Amino acid sequence: MSLTKLNSRAGAGVSRRGFVGLLGAGAASVGIGSVGVSPAAAAGGATSAALPPASSPEFWKAVERLFVLDDKVLFMNVGTVGSPPREVLDTLDRVHREVAVKATSSYSDFADVRAVAAQGYGCDPDEVVITHNTSDGMSKILAGLALKEGDEILTTNHEHSGGNVPIALARDRHGVVIKRVALPVGNGQRAEDYVELFRRAITPRTKVLMFSAPTYKTGTMLPVAMLAKLAQDHGLISVVDGAHIPGMMAYDFHELGVDFLAGSAAKWQCGPGGTGVLYIRNKVLPRYNPNPLPEFWPVVSSSYPAEGGVPPRTSGATASYDIAAMLQSVGNSSLAIMSGVRNVCEIWDRIGRDRIQERVLQLSAYTKDLIAERWGVGSLYSPKDDPRLVCGLTSLAPFRDPRDVHDAAKTAKLVARLKDEYGIVIRTSDFPVVGSARPHQAVRISTHLFHQEEDVERVVEALWRLSGDMS
Numbered sequence: 001m002s003l004t005k006l007n008s009r010a011g012a013g014v015s016r017r018g019f020v021g022l023l024g025a026g027a028a029s030v031g032i033g034s035v036g037v038s039p040a041a042a043a044g045g046a047t048s049a050a051l052p053p054a055s056s057p058e059f060w061k062a063v064e065r066l067f068v069l070d071d072k073v074l075f076m077n078v079g080t081v082g083s084p085p086r087e088v089l090d091t092l093d094r095v096h097r098e099v100a101v102k103a104t105s106s107y108s109d110f111a112d113v114r115a116v117a118a119q120g121y122g123c124d125p126d127e128v129v130i131t132h133n134t135s136d137g138m139s140k141i142l143a144g145l146a147l148k149e150g151d152e153i154l155t156t157n158h159e160h161s162g163g164n165v166p167i168a169l170a171r172d173r174h175g176v177v178i179k180r181v182a183l184p185v186g187n188g189q190r191a192e193d194y195v196e197l198f199r200r201a202i203t204p205r206t207k208v209l210m211f212s213a214p215t216y217k218t219g220t221m222l223p224v225a226m227l228a229k230l231a232q233d234h235g236l237i238s239v240v241d242g243a244h245i246p247g248m249m250a251y252d253f254h255e256l257g258v259d260f261l262a263g264s265a266a267k268w269q270c271g272p273g274g275t276g277v278l279y280i281r282n283k284v285l286p287r288y289n290p291n292p293l294p295e296f297w298p299v300v301s302s303s304y305p306a307e308g309g310v311p312p313r314t315s316g317a318t319a320s321y322d323i324a325a326m327l328q329s330v331g332n333s334s335l336a337i338m339s340g341v342r343n344v345c346e347i348w349d350r351i352g353r354d355r356i357q358e359r360v361l362q363l364s365a366y367t368k369d370l371i372a373e374r375w376g377v378g379s380l381y382s383p384k385d386d387p388r389l390v391c392g393l394t395s396l397a398p399f400r401d402p403r404d405v406h407d408a409a410k411t412a413k414l415v416a417r418l419k420d421e422y423g424i425v426i427r428t429s430d431f432p433v434v435g436s437a438r439p440h441q442a443v444r445i446s447t448h449l450f451h452q453e454e455d456v457e458r459v460v461e462a463l464w465r466l467s468g469d470m471s
């Protein structure tokens with residue numbers, strides 16, 4: 001199937017519709033010292049300020065040239081980590097040096113960086129914290145909630161340790177009970193099926209609905225806005241492990257209607273290593289989430305008042321205090337890292353977050369179609385046909401013999417050989433499957449804005465040959 005045909009299928013979900021084209025070349029300065037857009041062209045690289053028109057057939061090739069990825073390797077494991085554009089590396093380098101030369105300290109709540117990030121993520125600056133990573137964000141959320149013995153957290157059997165560990169802490173510390181829905185996998189589901197699974201598992205003791213969107217195991221984009229609405233209707237606190245959302249999906253966090261979302265800024269957002277994005281709803285949004293704000297404690301902070309505490313959280317549309325500033329401000333921080341996060345958000349806004357989402361989903365649909373043509377659609381653990389459930393991750397059972405779905409060593413060997421013999425990097429994934437006594441072993445491919453159609457064809461062809469060789 002051609003990519004043009006796939007165009008109309010991309011773009012599900014709640015997205016930031018506006019293309020933020022207002023940031024010119026000079027606008028990338030980070031507002032910290034004298035940092036500005038770097039002359040990346042000096043290193044022979046293109047800059048995001050000089051991209052051809054988006055309608056140009058050269059557009060995505062030019063975007064690819066913004067990155068420094070090793071051209072001898074086809075890197076398709078963005079779900080584990082991304083790679084910052086050259087401009088961001090230059091910003092990091094320059095600010096690191098400026099800070100060293102001037103021995104600059106930085107006790108700040110980074111309001112300017114949070115303002116740029118908030119614009120890209122469809123929320124307000126008092127609702128965005130730049131964290132260390134998703135796990136850090138999830139930990140801050142779960143540790144900050146006022147949970148007590150017997151309260152139930154309803155989650156899934158496909159969560160990452162980034163979410164599983166903080167809920168285990170809440171269990172062992174406060175006596176919270178963890179309940180899990182078993183997620184069905186593959187192309188047979190619709191968004192409503194997942195919502196129904198959660199709905200049936202809610203009890204009078206459920207306090208928190210926590211889920212990954214997408215799950216890292218199968219790349220199932222659980223329908224965030226629909227599940228947030230379910231949580232609202234039952235008075236539950238919604239917590240989203242959105243590790244893969246920033247930089248991949250152009251979601252408007254307010255429109256999602258969730259209470260909390262933790263993501264990575266170093267995966268699909270391609271920010272500096274060790275950065276994340278934490279969204280904390282800080283006002284009542286009658287249209288998207290009319291529920292009162294849950295009690296929440298900024299447990300990691302150096303600007304929580306030593307005396308007098310903070311005002312009650314607002315019951316209206318205006319925040320009573322800047323909770324994100326309180327979490328952001330923790331001792332001396334890295335100006336360089338924060339400058340890099342701001343810079344990469346500006347680059348994403350300049351390319352257009354909707355445009356990036358559409359491209360990611362086009363390439364992902366192309367991947368899934370090629371896999372379905374070769375192996376059959378039944379080999380996919382990722383949804384394919386419901387546009388509300390798809391994302392840039394694709395998981396499949398790579399071997400022709402169905403008994404191999406349980407063979408972890410063989411699957412790991414396939415991934416290793418793909419790297420050694422074909423120069424392609426993907427990863428393994430394993431997870432419980434309803435009705436199967438043993439976990440399934442899969443491989444997972446990530447398609448992102450620096451990939452081209454021929455990269456998709458290359459990884460599918462290589463996997464087909466290698467898995468055939470090994471069958």
Ligand SMILES: Cc1ncc(COP(=O)(O)O)c(C=O)c1O
Nearest residue numbers: 133134135160162212216243264
């Ligand atoms: C769903 C999910 N949650 C959390 C994490 C942890 O991410 P981080 O390294 O940003 O903490 C990952 C990492 O792959 C993930 O896929």
